[in-house]
Amino acid sequence: MTVPWGSSQGGRFVEGASGFIRLAAGARWRLAWGVGLACAASMAGFGLLFLSGWLLAGAAVAGLAGQGAARAFNIMLPATGVRFFAMVRILARYMERVVAHDGALRLTGRLRARVYAALVPRAPAGLTDLRGGDLLGRFVSDTDKVAAYYTDVALPFARALLCGVVFVGVFACVLRPAALVLAVGLLAGGVLVPCLIGAATDRLVRVGAEKQSHIQAELAQTLQNLGEYLLLDAAHGRAVGWTDAQSTVDGARWRLDALEGAARSLITMLAFVTALAVLVLAANACRAGQVSVAQIPMLVLGVLAAFDVVAPLPLARQAAAGARLAGARLAKVCAPHRGVVEALPPHLPHAPYDLVLQNINFAYPQTVSPVLRNASLTIRQGEHVGLVGPSGMGKSSLINLLFGFYAPQSGSIAFGGVDVGLLRAEDMAAFVSVVAQDFHLFAGTLRDNLLLGAPSATDAELEDVLKTAQLTQFIQSLPEGLQTWVGNDGLRLSGGQARRVAVAQALLRKTPWLVLDEPTEGLEAPLEQALMAALVRRCANTTLVCMTHRAAVLPFMHRVVRVEDARFCPEGRAT
Amino acid sequence: MARGWLLGSVVAGGVSAVLLVCQFILLAHVVDDLAFHGCTPESEVRVFALILACLAGQVGARFASDMMGTQAGLRGASHVRGQLLAHLFAAGPVACAGVPAGEVVTTFTEGAEALVPYFARYMPSAAMMVVLPLLILGVVAGVDGWSFLVLACTGPLVPVFMAFVGYGAQAIMDRRWRQLSLLGGSFLDALRGMKTLRLLGRAQGSLERITHLADAHRRTTLSVMKVAFLTSAVLEFFSSLSIALVAVVFGTRLLAGTADFRSAFLVLLLAPEYFMPLRTFSASYHARQNVRAALDNMGAVFALPALAQHHGGQAVPGPGGAGSLSCQALGVRSPDGLPVLHDVSCDFSRNRLTVLTGASGAGKTTLLYALLGFVSPSAGRLEAYDVFGQTMPLENVRMAWVPQQPVMIFGTVAQNLRLGAPDADAEQLRNAAAQADALDFINALPNGFDTHMGERGSRLSGGQVRRLALARALLRNPAVLVLDEPTAGLDTASALRVANAIRQCATGRIVVVATHRQAMATQADVLLHVADGTVVVRPICKETVA
CATH class of the missing domain: 3.40.50.300 (P-loop containing nucleotide triphosphate hydrolases)
Structure with a gap:
């Protein structure tokens, strides 16, 4: 087995421009092609106005000079040029959009894979937001923001730089001082203005994001304790608190917009001032005979067209601040994980696969009451054990401890003669199949979901586990059978149906251990009986652990263990 | 309240548009004077000053318009937030437990946030799409008949073709909607299922799946986007075409001596601005899309039944209780x-x-x-x-x-x-x-x-x-x-x-x-x-x- 998430990949891969360049390395040419097309489109736009100005003024000069001059003026060539630039602009802009978005989406894909690989070793412990916010949703939006760095930041700045150089070069061919003025104007608009707003933008984006996440955390906490807040009459008081925090966020947002608007206004002013300066220079140069009359309007229009590439930069600067913040957040969660065992363990669990917990003390991080206190439990291979007790009292913790998602504060857990602290979750999965309380069905067909844990299972095996899980009839009732879509946007399975799909999924893996958290939740009594009977029949040689609060499950078990007072209390056979 | 700000935004936008046109008229005037009437820059100082005044006014009005739009957006969003909150409190803890807290929080913050650009950009730009082109058309009509004809013909064609292509894009999008939302949500789906995958020992294999799904997402999105980009291409086509047409038609007439340079230059300056509001509008299309998604999410919150009947908070201090x-x-x-x-x-x-x-x-x-x-x-x-x-x-x-x-x-x-x-x-x-x-x-x-x-x-x-x-x-x-x-x-x-x-x-x-x-x-x-x-x-x- 190879480990795709080495420490080398963690850390700074998403932070800042250098991290972005590393991420973009594979799609380098495609991205460069996007920039090239964007430049082509902008230059064609510039050429269109530049040449149009010259065409009009040239024609006017020739027209004023009388019939002869008018006939000598070749309007066909510049007219063709104008049409050429017009067509190039349309095509280049369309292609630029397609290529640039393709590049951005490719980057998104790569980034998603990297973030995912970095997050896997710390799931689920590192991914539970203790304050209940939508941490996962934030990963998604942060990933998108970082990947949008290309279209929103890199592309506009690269285009401004490349096109700016070309525009100044073209001006230099016509009138040196005008080129100098244009260069100064473009630099002021493209470098000075973004720099001016840079620090303030960074600060405002950060302040807004911080307050925002504060509000989210507070709101999540209030929702979790909504009843108490309502009865304490404190809900509205909290709402007032958010309104204050929200007005800070709104204030930051307003100032950001003002900053960007001011920068945009400044650039517009710069454009016109530069155009007027160039006009004066060109008029004087015309009288000195350095340029022709026809070139005056051309230069003025050229300046106005040239500033088109600078105008989007304030917005790009703002996007850069957002992307950098998102990148920093991702880098923080994706930093190399200490708890991961890098090398293969010296030995894997061996038969008999007994589970021995000794003197376990365990509390979830940042919680008050311990879940297990000096608890011991032994489950031998082949036993069928019912684990009962009130909810939230440590039944499910057994799964987390077994797979090493959380480490106990003290005590030892051995599985098949090996300390589970030395095993990775992926090794443990080869021996233990689990249907957790919070199991997840992926968006996809029922069949995809069933085969997820055992891709090589045959149709006959599939048929068999569905029968055990009492799903055969239900599947037959579906018009599309196993090809029915489930998950978000798919068929809404009832809680009991979804749980039985998860049970079938676990059964298909044929591991020596099977751990089921509330397997019969949401089932009617006859179905519950049938499911348990079939399960027990099927698991004659399999260790079966059922965590449940349903009394009807217990008669099917060899023995029952009650979790009480943060301890395992064996109750013997329960009937 | 937000409506007033919105109105202010549109009015300020209109003022800015008028000043912009004035500014171009003056610019055309001064360029014409300097190039063809032998005036020196020194003699045109007053016009220069006027141009700068118009410029400052136009930029200021535009800034005011944007800021008022943002204010309208922020107020609208905060109003919606207040309503969401009131409904959550009315729904009570039992009903709220039906929706994951994380989703409600996202709707409350980011969903409401999506309303801001809608009010701040989309609505004013929709209004400006009517004001500015009509204004420019009026000015051009007073300057030159032929150019008026060109712009008046190409202008209305833009919305027609855009609607044409836009409906096509919408139809394609609707057809692939499920696929799009499925693939778009695939990353979140994968993150949510991470624990399940680890328990199944399939976390490594799923990395391939992520890459594969991201690729499928890219291809589907792009196939839809290509059509959507056609909308912009149509716009680009008409705006480029009309600039080229104006230039060539005017060139020929200038050559024949039947037109003057000042009007030609003015029309050339105004032609891009004629199409600009349309371009801004089609760029804020995303804002509308995001609002649609956000409204769907809000609908889910507002659909929560108002279960909580009484909270016993407003106790009347009566004798004994x-x-x-x-x-x-x-x-x-x-x-x-x-x-x-x-x-x-x-x-x-x-x-x-x-x-x-x-x-x-x-x-x-x-x-x-x-x-x-x-x-x-x-x-x-x-x-x-x-x-x-x-x-x-x-x-x-x-x-x-x-x-x-x-x-x-x-x-x-x-x-x-x-x-x-x-x-x-x-x-x-x-x-x-x-x-x-x-x-x-x-x-x-x-x-x-x-x-x-x-x-x-x-x-x-x-x-x-x-x-x-x-x-x-x-x-x-x-x-x-x-x-x-x-x-x-x-x-x-x-x-x-x-x-x-x-x-x-x-x-x-x-x-x-x-x-x-x-x-x-x-x-x-x-x-x-x-x-x-x-x-x-x-x-x-x-x-x-x-």
């Missing part, structure tokens, strides 16, 4: 309509400690929720009587609740106690704490009532948190005190202490406790057992705990 609560053939259903309790008839009386027992999942908590008003009964009645046996409205009964995991805010002990009674003085705090058997440990804390409790009360033990929550409830002097599993997760000694404290509170109150612990049940005056969806009264004896 509630004497008893009575359930008469009460039935309660879960939010998805499944019956949880039926035919529950029982009384909860003053000065009595009533203890509810029963297996977990039997409906103890649901009965408590019904008492507290978080769910309304689907059948039967819940009545309140005052100490004289007269019926009284339920909303006048002051209730307090101590859940299994009481909320502890980030702050001091006193701040946590004052959560429900902001005006309580130190003496009241001490009394309530003493009643809840919390005074000793609070005094033993380094700073007493001003000790900081850390995140979620992490510096206190489980039993201390419970007693503190009890003190907080008592501080409101409730007529009805409801506690859910107050001793769960506590060792025997602290469970006993909490149980004793609760016992003391029954004087002058209705106290209802749901528990599975012996220590608590032995304190009961009335023992009710919840099983098979209904409630039976059990005789008081020491061996009755399920």
Whole structure:
């Protein structure tokens, strides 16, 4: 087995421009092609106005000079040029959009894979937001923001730089001082203005994001304790608190917009001032005979067209601040994980696969009451054990401890003669199949979901586990059978149906251990009986652990263990 | 309120448009003078000054327009937030449990945020799409007939073709909507399923799946986007074409001497601006898309039933308060309509400690929720009587609740106690704490009532948190005190202490406790057992705990 998430990949891969360049390395040419097309489109736009100005003024000069001059003026060539630039602009802009978005989406894909690989070793412990916010949703939006760095930041700045150089070069061919003025104007608009707003933008984006996440955390906490807040009459008081925090966020947002608007206004002013300066220079140069009359309007229009590439930069600067913040957040969660065992363990669990917990003390991080206190439990291979007790009292913790998602504060857990602290979750999965309380069905067909844990299972095996899980009839009732879509946007399975799909999924893996958290939740009594009977029949040689609060499950078990007072209390056979 | 800002934004945008046109007229004038009429820059100083004045005015008006638009957006979003919040409070904890908290939070923050660009950009740009082109068309009509014809013909074609292509894109998008949203959500789906994948030992194999799905997402999105980009291409085509047409037509006529340079140059300057509002509008198309998605999410929140009936907060300080609560053939259903309790008839009386027992999942908590008003009964009645046996409205009964995991805010002990009674003085705090058997440990804390409790009360033990929550409830002097599993997760000694404290509170109150612990049940005056969806009264004896 190879480990795709080495420490080398963690850390700074998403932070800042250098991290972005590393991420973009594979799609380098495609991205460069996007920039090239964007430049082509902008230059064609510039050429269109530049040449149009010259065409009009040239024609006017020739027209004023009388019939002869008018006939000598070749309007066909510049007219063709104008049409050429017009067509190039349309095509280049369309292609630029397609290529640039393709590049951005490719980057998104790569980034998603990297973030995912970095997050896997710390799931689920590192991914539970203790304050209940939508941490996962934030990963998604942060990933998108970082990947949008290309279209929103890199592309506009690269285009401004490349096109700016070309525009100044073209001006230099016509009138040196005008080129100098244009260069100064473009630099002021493209470098000075973004720099001016840079620090303030960074600060405002950060302040807004911080307050925002504060509000989210507070709101999540209030929702979790909504009843108490309502009865304490404190809900509205909290709402007032958010309104204050929200007005800070709104204030930051307003100032950001003002900053960007001011920068945009400044650039517009710069454009016109530069155009007027160039006009004066060109008029004087015309009288000195350095340029022709026809070139005056051309230069003025050229300046106005040239500033088109600078105008989007304030917005790009703002996007850069957002992307950098998102990148920093991702880098923080994706930093190399200490708890991961890098090398293969010296030995894997061996038969008999007994589970021995000794003197376990365990509390979830940042919680008050311990879940297990000096608890011991032994489950031998082949036993069928019912684990009962009130909810939230440590039944499910057994799964987390077994797979090493959380480490106990003290005590030892051995599985098949090996300390589970030395095993990775992926090794443990080869021996233990689990249907957790919070199991997840992926968006996809029922069949995809069933085969997820055992891709090589045959149709006959599939048929068999569905029968055990009492799903055969239900599947037959579906018009599309196993090809029915489930998950978000798919068929809404009832809680009991979804749980039985998860049970079938676990059964298909044929591991020596099977751990089921509330397997019969949401089932009617006859179905519950049938499911348990079939399960027990099927698991004659399999260790079966059922965590449940349903009394009807217990008669099917060899023995029952009650979790009480943060301890395992064996109750013997329960009937 | 937001409407006024929006109107202001549009008006300022109009002013900016007028000044922009003036500015171009002046620019065309000065260029013409300098190039063809032999004027020197020095002689045109007044025009230069006018241009700069127009420029400043135009830019300022545009800035004002943008800012007013943003203000409208922010106000609109905050209004929606207020409504969302009000609805969440009205829905109550039971209904809210139906939607993942994370999703509600995202809707509340990011969803409402999506409304800002909609008001700030999309709506004003929709208005400007009418104002500016008409203005320019009017000016061009006064300057040159031919150009007017060109612009007047190409202009209306743009929306027509855009609508044409736009509808095509929309149709394609609708057809691939499921695929798009599926693939778009695939990353979130994968993140959510990470634990399941690890438990299945398939986390490594799924990396391939992520890459594959991302690739599929890219291809699908791009195929839709290509059509959407056609919309912009149409716009680009018409704007480029009309500039080229104006230039070439004017060129020919200038050559023939039938047109003057000033009008030609002015029309050339105005032509791009003629199409600019359309371009801005089609660029803010994303804002509309995002709002659509956000509104869908908000719809899900607003669709939550307003289950919470009364919270007993607005207690009328009458003599004596509630004497008893009575359930008469009460039935309660879960939010998805499944019956949880039926035919529950029982009384909860003053000065009595009533203890509810029963297996977990039997409906103890649901009965408590019904008492507290978080769910309304689907059948039967819940009545309140005052100490004289007269019926009284339920909303006048002051209730307090101590859940299994009481909320502890980030702050001091006193701040946590004052959560429900902001005006309580130190003496009241001490009394309530003493009643809840919390005074000793609070005094033993380094700073007493001003000790900081850390995140979620992490510096206190489980039993201390419970007693503190009890003190907080008592501080409101409730007529009805409801506690859910107050001793769960506590060792025997602290469970006993909490149980004793609760016992003391029954004087002058209705106290209802749901528990599975012996220590608590032995304190009961009335023992009710919840099983098979209904409630039976059990005789008081020491061996009755399920």
